[in-house]
Amino acid sequence: MAAWQGLLEELVRDRRPALIGYAALLSGDRSEAEDLVHDAVVRTFGRPRSFPNVNAADAYVRRAIASAFIDRVRSKRSRLAALPRLVASAAGPEDDAAARLDVRAALLTLPRRERTCVVMRFYDDLRVADIAATLGLSDGAVKRYLSDGIHHLNAELGTAADPYAGDPPTAVVDVIAKGSGR
């Protein structure tokens, strides 16, 4: 058995449910999440790469899931259709369960890129620069998505999350347009 095949078996056997849960935060639908995980795993192991352990492979697959979710074209109809299924499947009188249901529903109200940036920032604890590199976006774009997404989630969930908490400060240079005549 090839080395990649042993690692793949370990990943699918031990980490697949967690990966589907991660993908479900993005997609809002477990079936689509399972499909995302499958595509990400095939893309990850479909090329000759070497991972030192299953944790490294798991991290790589998660980046691949986020990237595939950004790239995947989904209709607005499918996104909206996922919401009632999520709500119906998450029954429970407990407050925590209600809060988790609220956060999933609130996530689904965010645009795709905002949602992905929020999950990568607050679930994976990635820095802005890492999110930008993974998704192929500029740092400024990631900051804008995070700011808009967190502002919306804070309003929906009553939280007070800071989009840049823990991120190293970056210098901000104001550029004054020249030639305005004033």
Next chain:
Amino acid sequence: MSDELSALLRAAARDEASAAEGEFPYTSAVLDRYVGDVRRHRVAGMATLAVAAVTVVGLAALGVGQLLPTGPTVVSPLPAATSSASPEPSATPTPTVEPSTTPVPSPTLDPSPSSTPTTPSLPTTAPPPAPTSTTPAVPVPGPVTGVKGWTGGGSGETTVTWDQGADATGYRVYRSDSLSGPFVVAATFDVATGTTTIAPAFINDYVVIWSYSEGALQVVSYTDAIGYLEPTYYRVAAFTSGGEGPLSPIVCATPPGSPFTC
């Protein structure tokens, strides 16, 4: 306060993972599907790489081939560099392999004439290496030399003789009643078989052509019973399977007893 959102997200992901564990259980079939898809993806990737490599190598080869000059253009020898008797350009499409190797020799330069017309003497110059072409082009013979007009026999005949070249397989005799022409083919002589073919317009004429040795020369003689006394004008051209050579200069002949002079 950011930890609160992170905790909510992680708890939601755990819920989804727990649900996925029951909804999408791990089985050997699931693993086989993953492994099979990964293998197919790898094979497709390698095939794509192979196609790309072949394409790049092929394009590179084409590019190099177009940059390099073609061989025949570079190595072709100067045509007719060793031939002084074939000033006319060759009509064959690949003249670089033949004309310079088989010039029309002047019979006056041949010290040992062949005894048979079918085995003409070769030029004294050493032949170049055999061309690589599998179907070498046959050269077009040069102009016929030594063409002369004579008064023929007592039956009102005229005679034209010329030197037999080494490369000609046959000759055509053109005849006209006027110096300015037009000249039309009167007869054709095949050197190898010695046969004479008379043109339809002259089928009733008495025409004889033969080849014979005359000292150091191989001579071809054409005798024509023209049936009248006026001068007759002739031109001769040698030919091969590669084509017909240029016409010789015009010569004039009169039958015996003719009051006319050429």
